[in-house]
Amino acid sequence: MIRAIKGTRDLLPPDTAVWNRVERIAHDVFQAYNFHEIRTPILEETQLFARGVGQETDIVSKEMYTFEDRDGTSVTLRPENTASVMRAYIEHRLDQKPGLQKLYYIGPMFRRERPQKGRYRQFFQIGAEAIGSESPFIDAEVIELVVEILSRAGLSGFTLLINSVGDSKCRPVFIEKLREALRPVASQLCGDCQRRVETNPLRVLDCKVPEDQAIIDKLPSILDNLCDVCGPHFAAVQTYLQDRGLAYEVKPRLVRGLDYYMRTTFEVVHGNLGSQNSVLGGGRYDGLAESLGSSVPAPGIGFSIGEDRLVMTVDQASEDALAVFVAPLGDAALRHAGVLARDLRRCGASVEVAANVKLKRAMELANKSGARYALILGDDEIAAGEYSLKDMHSGDQRRVTRQELFQKMGNKN
Numbered sequence: 284m285i286r287a288i289k290g291t292r293d294l295l296p297p298d299t300a301v302w303n304r305v306e307r308i309a310h311d312v313f314q315a316y317n318f319h320e321i322r323t324p325i326l327e328e329t330q331l332f333a334r335g336v337g338q339e340t341d342i343v344s345k346e347m348y349t350f351e352d353r354d355g356t357s358v359t360l361r362p363e364n365t366a367s368v369m370r371a372y373i374e375h376r377l378d379q380k381p382g383l384q385k386l387y388y389i390g391p392m393f394r395r396e397r398p399q400k401g402r403y404r405q406f407f408q409i410g411a412e413a414i415g416s417e418s419p420f421i422d423a424e425v426i427e428l429v430v431e432i433l434s435r436a437g438l439s440g441f442t443l444l445i446n447s448v449g450d451s452k453c454r455p456v457f458i459e460k461l462r463e464a465l466r467p468v469a470s471q472l473c474g475d476c477q478r479r480v481e482t483n484p485l486r487v488l489d490c491k492v493p494e495d496q497a498i499i500d501k502l503p504s505i506l507d508n509l510c511d512v513c514g515p516h517f518a519a520v521q522t523y524l525q526d527r528g529l530a531y532e533v534k535p536r537l538v539r540g541l542d543y544y545m546r547t548t549f550e551v552v553h554g555n556l557g558s559q560n561s562v563l564g565g566g567r568y569d570g571l572a573e574s575l576g577s578s579v580p581a582p583g584i585g586f587s588i589g590e591d592r593l594v595m596t597v598d599q600a601s602e603d604a605l606a607v608f609v610a611p612l613g614d615a616a617l618r619h620a621g622v623l624a625r626d627l628r629r630c631g632a633s634v635e636v637a638a639n640v641k642l643k644r645a646m647e648l649a650n651k652s653g654a655r656y657a658l659i660l661g662d663d664e665i666a667a668g669e670y671s672l673k674d675m676h677s678g679d680q681r682r683v684t685r686q687e688l689f690q691k692m693g694n695k696n
Contacts, residue, residue: 290396290404297653301594306389308435309409309588316428318385318411323367325391329357331366334574336543346394360393365543365568365585366575368412373577378415387411389590403591410565410587417569417582419516422547423523425584429563430529432588433551437597441562443530445549446505446537447517448485451570453510454545458484460503468498488536504535513546520547543568547584553596562596563588606632606692608654608675610645612661620660623685632692649675658688 287293294302313320329349336342348360361367368386371377377384389409396402411428413421426443433441449457465472465480465487472480473492480487490499509517524531537548548566565586572581607627611620617638624634635652637645642659649657659671670688673680683691 288404290398292403292405298594301597302590305436305590305594305597306409309387309389309432312428312432312435313387313411315431316385316424318387318413318428321368321371321386321388322390323361323364323371323388325361325393326358327361327367327370329359331370331575332359332362336363336366342394346396348393348395362392362394363587364388364390364392364408364410365412365587366571368585369414369568369571369575369581369583372412372414372581373572373575378579378581383413383415383421385411385413407590408587409590409593410585412583412585414581414583419519419547420523422520422567422584423527423529425565425586426520426524426549427527427529429549429551429565429586429588433562433593436593438553438562438593441551441553442532443549443551444534444537445520445524445531445547446534447509447513447520447546448505448538448544448548448566449509449513450545453508453513454485454505457503457505457508460508461485461487464502471495471498485538488538499536505538506533506535516546543571543574545569549586553592561589562592604633605635605652605654607634607656607658608645608649608652609634609636609658609660610640610642610649611636611638612642612659615662616660616665619665623660627689627692630689630692646673656691 310320329347332347333343342362347362349357350359352358368388372384372386387410389407391405391407393405395404398404409432411425413425426445430443448454461484462480465484469477469480472487472495473490476487476490476492476495487495488499488502490496506517521531521533531549534550537550538544544566546567546569548564550564551562552560553562554560563586565584567582567584569580569582571583572579607624609620609624611617617636620636624636627634635654637648640648646657654675657673657675659673664670664682667682669682669684671680672683672688672691
């Protein structure tokens with residue numbers, strides 16, 4: 284038997300109904316905030332992620348699915364989508380359009396990680412990018428949007444974490460200070476952190492190895508080393524969040540795993556996900572466009588929600604339950620049922636028709652399908668212009684006219 288590749292999975296009904304509900308909520312919230320959908324290719328040139336995400340990041344150095352195309356080009360299944368969106372922004376000269384470019388996406392990403400709870404090698408993200416402004420007001424609005432999606436999806440008990448990682452002026456100074464503090468204790472850290480001391484010391488702050496935490500807690504804080512631009516910027520972000528009544532915690536060790544982040548970074552965590560408890564992450568990336576070859580600065584901020592993890596934590600009740608299961612008795616009733624089902628579906632009801640099935644079996648199927656109502660059609664019902672409608676929750680059954688049936692389904696036909 285051929286099975287799904289390790290780290291991938293099939294999404295099956297009724298679970299897919301929950302995924303669709305979450306995505307509909309996301310679409311609605313994005314529309315309310317004037318974000319517009321972008322769809323980028325799943326395959327990109329490898330250099331896009333090496334330059335954009337960072338050669339020394341775990342994503343690029345360990346996790347990407349990269350292969351050589353037939354023409355010799357190195358291509359990669361996208362491990363994240365911010366670099367792809369920025370590539371599209373530059374390539375299609377979206378900077379020439381008026382105002383802020385607010386773009387969102389929903390789709391699959393690929394990383395060769397160790398599969399664990401809520402983490403897969405093909406995983407799905409809901410994300411957005413607001414490109415064209417350095418204002419801390421936009422940072423707060425994007426964070427507000429994230430919280431709105433989570434809240435409407437039914438997630439509760441989550442914690443919003445925020446930080447600033449400085450900019451090209453103050454971060455290099457802090458990184459060197461951090462490196463100097465790490466060198467004397469490097470041999471006591473895990474293997475990954477020992478390597479990162481020289482290559483990417485900021486990532487040491489994000490280490491999850493329990494034995495390293497006591498050492499990391501004593502390291503310098505980025506918040507004590509912000510420059511005269513980044514400090515006020517972060518203070519303004521907090522003010523705007525407070526204006527909106529959004530609760531948050533400042534976490535100085537929150538650096539995220541991608542090199543393009545600067546100034547504001549944020550994350551939402553949830554206790555139901557275990558040690559890998561992040562639902563989403565995001566931040567500002569004002570220098571990303573230039574690193575990808577743009578001659579025009581394009582400051583921006585964005586985020587990505589781990590849709591797999593979000594679906595795990597929200598209410599699994601589906602709004603897509605079957606509305607009506609039609610049980611026709613005989614050939615004439617089956618023909619009548621086909622037309623009736625079409626009209627009900629056009630009015631937005633979900634309908635299933637049992638074809639060539641005896642009544643007892645049809646009612647068993649109606650019950651197992653989770654239908655809200657069963658509609659029984661026979662020659663007598665058609666002649667009388669009334670149908671037998673059974674409430675599958677209460678067991679009550681009564682005759683209804685066509686008009687009453689459509690009213691019951693929420694329409695006036």
